[in-house]
Amino acid sequence: TPNSPIAQEMVRDAILEKHRPYGLHRLGITMHVYADTWAHQGFAGVLHNINEVDDAKETSKSGIFKKTLGGILSNFLDDAIPPLGHGRALAFPDMPFLQWQYLDGRGKLIPRNNPADFIEAAEQMCKAMRRYQLGDPTAAVTxxxxxxxxxxxxxxxxxxxxxxxxxxxxxxxxxxxxxxxxCGKVDLDDYFSRGNDSWKADALGTSFDMPVYPYQSHFLESHWKHFHDAIQAHRFNVVYNILPKYGICAA
Incomplete structure (x- = not known):
């Protein structure tokens, strides 16, 4: 559900924990999950018929698909992808330009306007990040x-x-x-998921998967370490602190 109470608590806690060494990394993870409450609305992270996607059609005119959405999905669905999350919709929920529709597992027509959903997500994310800068999850911000x-x-x-x-x-x-x-011009560094310039290689000496890695003197301050610390902190907080308040038990 977009901007649900659960999502708002998740954002609040990330703001309150900004002082951690991994604070910015956790903010990035939180914003990704927060945005997905808009992009992945209507889908559930469990095996359920609500996640079925039938008769999908594009209602905008992007002109980029060689087949109809239904034709694309027919190549992947049936027994190949279980009805878990938005798996049966492939990446359609994550395409900012796309307007589309489908029938869910109840036979209900679900119209989706990704551009409208994404701009609302951007609006709320902007407010969340302004509050993060202030360190106050309740601050009145634009x-x-x-x-x-x-x-x-x-x-x-x-x-x-x-x-x-x-x-x-x-x-x-x-x-x-x-x-x-x-913000004007920003000198952004490139991100490399693999190779000598990756966070993993910087922290561990190589991006290859190894049984043992030599200890690097800067390991504890590395982006790779902070990112993984942030993931664990985020997951623990959501699964064990937030969800139980709403009667949800997740493994």
Missing amino acids: GLTAATRAQIESMFAEIVFEDGEKRHQKWLDAIRKGVFTV
């Missing part, structure tokens, strides 16, 4: 400026690639060039 909102909406409409990595690169390029007036 969201997106009118100019930034228009810039984001324009990019949602113009960056029309099925490949998420291509979309990501376009956003990075725009940030580096100063497209967003709210």
